[in-house]
Amino acid sequence: MAKFSLKKLSPVTRRRLKSAGLVLATVLLVLGLKAFQESVSRETQARKNPTALSFEKNPQPWLSHPREASEFEKALDAGTLQAVAVSRSLVLYTDKSGGRYSARLVDCGPSCSSALLARLGELSLKKGFVLTSTDIDPRTPNQRLSDALDDTGRLMLGLLPVFLIVGLMVMQMRGALPFSGAKLADKPGTRFADVIGADEAKQALKRVAAFMKDPAEYVKVGARAPRGVLLDGPPGTGKTLLARALAGECGANFISVDGSYFSAMFFGAGIGRVKELFERARKAAPCIVFIDEIDGLGKRSRGGEPGAGEQEQNRIINRILVEMDGFSKLDNVVVIGATNHVDNIDEAMRRPGRFDMVVRTALPTPSEREALFGLYLREVQAAGGLDMASLARTATGMSAADIANCVNRAASYAAEAGEALVSEERIYQSIEAHQLGGEVSSAKDLLTDATVQRVAVHEGGHALVAHVMDAGSVERVSIEPRGGALGVTYVARHTEEPLYGEAELKARLAMMLAGREAEMLVYGNTSSGAADDLKRASELATNMIGSYGFSKTFGLLSLQGLPKELIGPDIQKAVLEEARQMLEQAQNECREVLTRHRDRLDTLTAMLLREQTVSGEALKAVLGG
Numbered sequence: 001m002a003k004f005s006l007k008k009l010s011p012v013t014r015r016r017l018k019s020a021g022l023v024l025a026t027v028l029l030v031l032g033l034k035a036f037q038e039s040v041s042r043e044t045q046a047r048k049n050p051t052a053l054s055f056e057k058n059p060q061p062w063l064s065h066p067r068e069a070s071e072f073e074k075a076l077d078a079g080t081l082q083a084v085a086v087s088r089s090l091v092l093y094t095d096k097s098g099g100r101y102s103a104r105l106v107d108c109g110p111s112c113s114s115a116l117l118a119r120l121g122e123l124s125l126k127k128g129f130v131l132t133s134t135d136i137d138p139r140t141p142n143q144r145l146s147d148a149l150d151d152t153g154r155l156m157l158g159l160l161p162v163f164l165i166v167g168l169m170v171m172q173m174r175g176a177l178p179f180s181g182a183k184l185a186d187k188p189g190t191r192f193a194d195v196i197g198a199d200e201a202k203q204a205l206k207r208v209a210a211f212m213k214d215p216a217e218y219v220k221v222g223a224r225a226p227r228g229v230l231l232d233g234p235p236g237t238g239k240t241l242l243a244r245a246l247a248g249e250c251g252a253n254f255i256s257v258d259g260s261y262f263s264a265m266f267f268g269a270g271i272g273r274v275k276e277l278f279e280r281a282r283k284a285a286p287c288i289v290f291i292d293e294i295d296g297l298g299k300r301s302r303g304g305e306p307g308a309g310e311q312e313q314n315r316i317i318n319r320i321l322v323e324m325d326g327f328s329k330l331d332n333v334v335v336i337g338a339t340n341h342v343d344n345i346d347e348a349m350r351r352p353g354r355f356d357m358v359v360r361t362a363l364p365t366p367s368e369r370e371a372l373f374g375l376y377l378r379e380v381q382a383a384g385g386l387d388m389a390s391l392a393r394t395a396t397g398m399s400a401a402d403i404a405n406c407v408n409r410a411a412s413y414a415a416e417a418g419e420a421l422v423s424e425e426r427i428y429q430s431i432e433a434h435q436l437g438g439e440v441s442s443a444k445d446l447l448t449d450a451t452v453q454r455v456a457v458h459e460g461g462h463a464l465v466a467h468v469m470d471a472g473s474v475e476r477v478s479i480e481p482r483g484g485a486l487g488v489t490y491v492a493r494h495t496e497e498p499l500y501g502e503a504e505l506k507a508r509l510a511m512m513l514a515g516r517e518a519e520m521l522v523y524g525n526t527s528s529g530a531a532d533d534l535k536r537a538s539e540l541a542t543n544m545i546g547s548y549g550f551s552k553t554f555g556l557l558s559l560q561g562l563p564k565e566l567i568g569p570d571i572q573k574a575v576l577e578e579a580r581q582m583l584e585q586a587q588n589e590c591r592e593v594l595t596r597h598r599d600r601l602d603t604l605t606a607m608l609l610r611e612q613t614v615s616g617e618a619l620k621a622v623l624g625g
Contacts, residue, residue, distance in 0.1 A: 056134055195238060229358075255290065297346070373392060410427045456479050457519055541579040
């Protein structure tokens with residue numbers, strides 16, 4: 001005889017059978033409880049005396065003739081009672097003439113020696129009437145129905161949270177919540193050509209795309225299929241876009257979730273979500289499963305007794321690893337995880353055969369920023385003749401997402417001002433809001449004319465020295481206060497290569513000190529506005545002496561490579577002394593440039609006081625004399 005096994009059925013059929021079994025068990029339980037209650041009721045009725053049963057059979061003749069308690073007491077004293085039935089404080093009595101009446105007595109408790117209810121047993125012997133105890137409901141049928149509905153409503157209202165919790169638990173365990181966070185698989189139209197920059201990441205992902213297009217070719221030669229890829233990089237560098245482009249490049253389906261998708265209110269529900277996700281991915285193969293912020297899963301706890309939350313997290317991570325290990329060679333499912341902190345990923349997830357491929361994404365280069373500005377400006381009504389190269393240099397350190405947001409903010413500025421086109425000035429305004437952390441400060445209205453003029457001299461000094469000593473390309477000078485800065489000078493490096501030459505670093509030292517020296521040249525004194533400049537200049541000079549190898553005293557010795565116990569007061573004093581000398585040398589060079597080109601400084605100061613912000617060809621003209 002063939003044996004029947006649930007394992008041979010599909011997962012959906014198994015779930016339906018389990019649900020039907022649960023419903024059947026609930027029905028049988030309810031029927032059993034009802035039969036038990038009926039049995040108890042029959043046994044109770046069988047033990048009652050005939051007098052009590054006669055009152056309970058049809059109590060309406062007594063209940064329809066209510067009397068005051070005093071009337072009952074008079075009949076009791078007169079000895080005209082034939083039978084009395086007591087149901088709590090309700091008394092049903094029949095007199096010797098056949099009259100049937102009811103009365104409601106109040107028992108004042110054991111402290112009342114003359115309490116009527118307590119004396120009925122004694123009086124029944126003296127007066128010669130029958131006394132019995134019964135259970136009668138004085139309510140009318142309509143009253144009983146109304147009260148039953150009220151009781152049922154209150155019971156259902158009290159049990160509603162329980163039903164909701166149980167229902168949510170069942171749905172989460174089955175992965176059936178429509179708001180569970182897992183998007184249905186789709187086929188993106190994005191391609192690698194649509195992703196600006198990220199050439200290194202795209203090159204690394206091409207091997208994954210090649211495998212997904214034709215996995216059989218790799219299997220023939222025994223190559224192991226890639227199972228998981230970690231995209232690591234700063235926020236806004238296009239990790240999600242790259243994952244979608246990978247799916248579009250190889251014609252695969254795309255399912256997107258985030259690290260918090262696996263977290264649930266109920267213990268064990270996260271495991272069900274993992275199973276449901278990978279089951280859906282296998283059905284949609286070829287498929288890319290993208291887990292954004294995968295470091296949200298954390299690491300498994302080791303050592304000690306983990307708490308309930310840590311146990312659940314361990315189980316979720318273990319289940320993901322089991323699912324990835326369970327891929328066959330031709331399953332054609334790849335899991336892409338995006339993170340800003342790859343070191344937070346559990347070591348077991350990064351071993352070969354799982355997330356064994358790490359692809360780095362980086363902030364865009366100047367040429368890539370220029371292309372990004374061109375891309376996003378085509379989506380708005382932009383003015384013609386924009387200097388994309390200058391915008392890209394000014395936007396140093398901004399990600400693709402930052403640039404997109406910057407262009408959108410510039411369009412908002414134009415709309416608020418009633419302008420039909422997004423001008424270059426609006427874009428610069430948006431970049432400044434991003435770089436300096438806010439819009440133009442209300443401190444602008446508090447500054448006196450003398451302070452505004454000092455700020456213009458200060459920023460003009462930065463710009464002039466940076467231009468003359470070639471510390472970089474001076475893109476824009478503004479004396480509008482933003483954030484904590486009363487003014488700003490944008491100086492972009494000619495290149496963004498990671499190496500700095502000694503000449504460039506010394507020029508930047510002079511540029512940092514130029515604001516203070518310009519104030520000294522014009523006013524004969526300085527202000528606290530140079531505090532941040534001095535801080536950054538001191539830090540740079542100390543690194544040049546102690547770490548970069550530009551020291552005459554220490555030569556090739558780097559203080560960063562020395563044990564802390566060897567860096568005593570003498571060494572510290574020598575480092576500070578040589579750093580101070582380097583700053584003084586930069587100060588002298590800065591002072592010489594400002595004195596020699598005093599006319600340019602005065603012209604730029606006047607332009608700043610008149611226009612607040614100077615950039616473009618006008619700035620280049622005044623700096624070039």
